[in-house]
Amino acid sequence: MGRKIEQLKIPLINKTIYLDNKVPGLILDTIDNLNLTAKDGRKPILCGKKRTTNGWHLIFNLPPGISFNRVKRYREYFQDAANGLIDLTWNGALQMTIHTGRLPQRLPYCWEPEEYTKMSLPAPVGVSHGGPVLFNLTDSPHLLIAGVPGFGKSNFLHVLIHSLLSKALVAIIDLKRLEFAYLGSHAALARTEAEALALMESLNREMERRIGILEAAGVVKVQDYQGEDMPYIIAIIDELAELKDDRTMELVDRITRLARAVGISVVAATQRPSTKVLPGDTRAMFQARLCFQVADELNSRMVLGESCPLAAHLPGIKGRAIFKFGIEEKEVQTMFLPLKQAKAILNKNPVRAWNYEYQAKRLLPR
Numbered sequence: 001m002g003r004k005i006e007q008l009k010i011p012l013i014n015k016t017i018y019l020d021n022k023v024p025g026l027i028l029d030t031i032d033n034l035n036l037t038a039k040d041g042r043k044p045i046l047c048g049k050k051r052t053t054n055g056w057h058l059i060f061n062l063p064p065g066i067s068f069n070r071v072k073r074y075r076e077y078f079q080d081a082a083n084g085l086i087d088l089t090w091n092g093a094l095q096m097t098i099h100t101g102r103l104p105q106r107l108p109y110c111w112e113p114e115e116y117t118k119m120s121l122p123a124p125v126g127v128s129h130g131g132p133v134l135f136n137l138t139d140s141p142h143l144l145i146a147g148v149p150g151f152g153k154s155n156f157l158h159v160l161i162h163s164l165l166s167k168a169l170v171a172i173i174d175l176k177r178l179e180f181a182y183l184g185s186h187a188a189l190a191r192t193e194a195e196a197l198a199l200m201e202s203l204n205r206e207m208e209r210r211i212g213i214l215e216a217a218g219v220v221k222v223q224d225y226q227g228e229d230m231p232y233i234i235a236i237i238d239e240l241a242e243l244k245d246d247r248t249m250e251l252v253d254r255i256t257r258l259a260r261a262v263g264i265s266v267v268a269a270t271q272r273p274s275t276k277v278l279p280g281d282t283r284a285m286f287q288a289r290l291c292f293q294v295a296d297e298l299n300s301r302m303v304l305g306e307s308c309p310l311a312a313h314l315p316g317i318k319g320r321a322i323f324k325f326g327i328e329e330k331e332v333q334t335m336f337l338p339l340k341q342a343k344a345i346l347n348k349n350p351v352r353a354w355n356y357e358y359q360a361k362r363l364l365p366r
């Protein structure tokens, strides 16, 4: 994990809750009340407990007849009882990590990609109860962002773009036309349906070209290719629901299915995560999900998966979201990058112009 974000030192605002001695007892009461017992009447046995900087860590032995999956189904009840977020893992015993500290309500933008030398394309998400959260975009190339208006989707896109500009080419579909205009000379911008289609077509051509080159070189992914410079490309779509053209959506689907190996990622944001906006098959290609406040549990489950209603119960704090990557779900506070600061950063530090000039012709006829 990088030093820069760790240095921010997550303030634990509500220490009275986090110091609450009653949490292990409340979890045991919940086990009783849920009647979480095997057929022979045996219950999970608490065999270890310790305080952490951020809450509690409890270890349970499960008797035969109670599976880890069965306990996981009751996670919401344990969270309500402990008034915190709970991670459940299994390593021969049930590990229950309870986060009862509170996250900061605002986290200023602070990012140095050079510190993450082991990741080819590090993307910052924010901080969780466990510390900084970031992921390697090349491991999980596509990211879906959702949430009702006004809680931080666009701000997160600015954070992501600024964090990646020095390492990747960025193409943006912004049919709302205003939000990303200031990036006009740093990224390929598509602001009409026709430009969005042209952008997706050229990304598709670039994908095919790269697949051909890798095939001829006998390598399976861009990271292993030693020939011509093939920068990572991030295609950002702000408000997926605005893309009405079937052909554009077909190309989005094709790129999410085939572009992983050739260094092209799609990051799509939407207020409306329904299957009409994003069909199930395409949705499955987005392995990383970031969900800000949503209207109800149904919407949360649509974005984060059947078992995750958490985004419907987020506190009404701007920038607060649930990040899901693989089986991990984390409540995060995302970084805040006001537009004025974003512009100032660009003016001070014109990024990657050489690469942009070289590749832009392929990305978008301007």
Ligand SMILES: Nc1ncnc2c1ncn2[C@@H]1O[C@H](COP(=O)(O)OP(=O)(O)OP(=O)(O)O)[C@@H](O)[C@H]1O
Residues within 6 Å of the ligand: 105, 106, 107, 147, 148, 149, 150, 151, 152, 153, 154, 155, 156, 271, 318, 319, 320, 333, 334, 335, 336, 337
């Ligand atoms: N991470 C954050 N930390 C603190 N405040 C934030 C954060 N993200 C957004 N905000 C605040 O919330 C406001 C709305 O954010 P943003 O425009 O990103 O929301 P949105 O979900 O994209 O809404 P829309 O769908 O209408 O574009 C911002 O103007 C800013 O004041």
